[in-house]
Every structure is written in C-alpha cells, then in structure tokens.
Amino acid sequence: MANTLEVDNRRDAGAPVLPAAYDETNAPACHGANPRIFFPAHEVPLGEREIREAKNICSRCPVREDCLALAIQSGETDGVWGGTTPAERRSIRLQLRRFNGTKNLVEALARGHEEHVRPVDRPAVVVQLLQLGWDVRQVAKALSITPFDVAGARAQGAQILVYRRLLQRRYPEGWE
Numbered sequence: 001m002a003n004t005l006e007v008d009n010r011r012d013a014g015a016p017v018l019p020a021a022y023d024e025t026n027a028p029a030c031h032g033a034n035p036r037i038f039f040p041a042h043e044v045p046l047g048e049r050e051i052r053e054a055k056n057i058c059s060r061c062p063v064r065e066d067c068l069a070l071a072i073q074s075g076e077t078d079g080v081w082g083g084t085t086p087a088e089r090r091s092i093r094l095q096l097r098r099f100n101g102t103k104n105l106v107e108a109l110a111r112g113h114e115e116h117v118r119p120v121d122r123p124a125v126v127v128q129l130l131q132l133g134w135d136v137r138q139v140a141k142a143l144s145i146t147p148f149d150v151a152g153a154r155a156q157g158a159q160i161l162v163y164r165r166l167l168q169r170r171y172p173e174g175w176e
C-alpha cells in the first residue's frame with residue numbers, strides 16, 4: 001500500500017487530510033480534528049495549548065513516522081507534523097546537516113589526524129566514531145574531552161541516528 005501524505009493537500013486545506021492511501025485501520029489520528037490545533041491561522045504562531053493538544057494527537061497516530069519524515073524531507077515550515085513544531089524540525093534538519101557535514105572530519109580523525117571538533121559538532125562526530133568501532137576512551141582522547149562528555153554527546157547523537165534511519169527508510173532513493 002502506498003502511504004503518501006500530501007503536503008499541499010494538507011496545507012491548502014488548513015488541516016490534516018486523510019490521504020486516499022490510508023484506510024480506517026491506519027488513518028491519521030488528526031483526521032477530523034480541529035485544523036487550527038495543527039496549523040496557525042493567518043500566520044499567527046501556534047500557542048502552547050494548541051501545540052500540546054496537537055502533539056497529544058500525534059502521539060497516538062499510526063502514520064506518525066511517515067508524517068515526520070515527510071515534513072523533515074520537504075522542509076515543511078508550518079504547523080505540527082509528526083509531533084514536532086517548526087522550531088523542532090529546524091533543529092532536526094540542522095543536526096542532520098551537521099552529521100553530513102562532519103563526514104570528512106570523522107574520516108580524518110579515523111586516519112589518526114589531529115582535528116579540532118567544535119562542541120556543536122561533537123554529537124555527530126562521537127556517534128560516527130563509535131560506529132567505526134572506537135571505544136569511549138579513544139574518542140575522548142581524540143577530541144580532548146572527558147569520557148563523561150563523550151557519553152553526553154553520544155546521547156544527543158543517538159537521536160540524530162534515529163532521524164537518519166527514519167529518513168533512509170522512508171526515502172531510500174535519497175533525502176539530502
């Protein structure tokens with residue numbers, strides 16, 4: 001079954017819409033909900049209460065992952081999608097860009113070069129080095145940080161990996 005959420009349909013309608021590919025068993029949880037919980041009216045930002053309500057609905061949505069992947073991949077700037085606000089998606093996209101932007105740096109470190117790693121890049125670099133089989137002490141030494149810092153960066157970086165896997169699964173042909 002194709003499972004496409006149509007960005008334009010959703011935005012134009014000012015509300016989440018039920019795409020034809022979904023049926024009653026896996027319909028988006030927002031179908032029939034007040035659209036203004038999800039989309040701002042006349043460019044007025046969503047309030048905390050609306051965001052809370054929207055996220056609550058998204059939390060029980062069977063197509064949440066598809067919805068989030070679509071919003072991240074398409075750079076959706078409005079509304080709550082997949083349980084995220086525009087600011088949260090901006091942050092996710094930034095983290096994903098950092099991950100991609102640090103590949104050369106990670107390769108250089110893996111070759112034994114001394115490299116300066118900015119604190120903002122640490123989560124992406126740490127998870128990539130750990131993926132290469134480095135242990136925490138090696139990473140700490142290479143980045144001149146403590147094992148405690150490595151653990152913190154690893155926790156942040158783990159979330160980036162979750163988003164990367166989600167996008168790779170949803171867009172195997174490429175999403176960057």
Ligand code: SF4
Nearest residue numbers: 028030058061067082
């Ligand atoms: S994740 Fe949220 S916004 Fe997306 S389809 Fe489901 S309920 Fe609607």
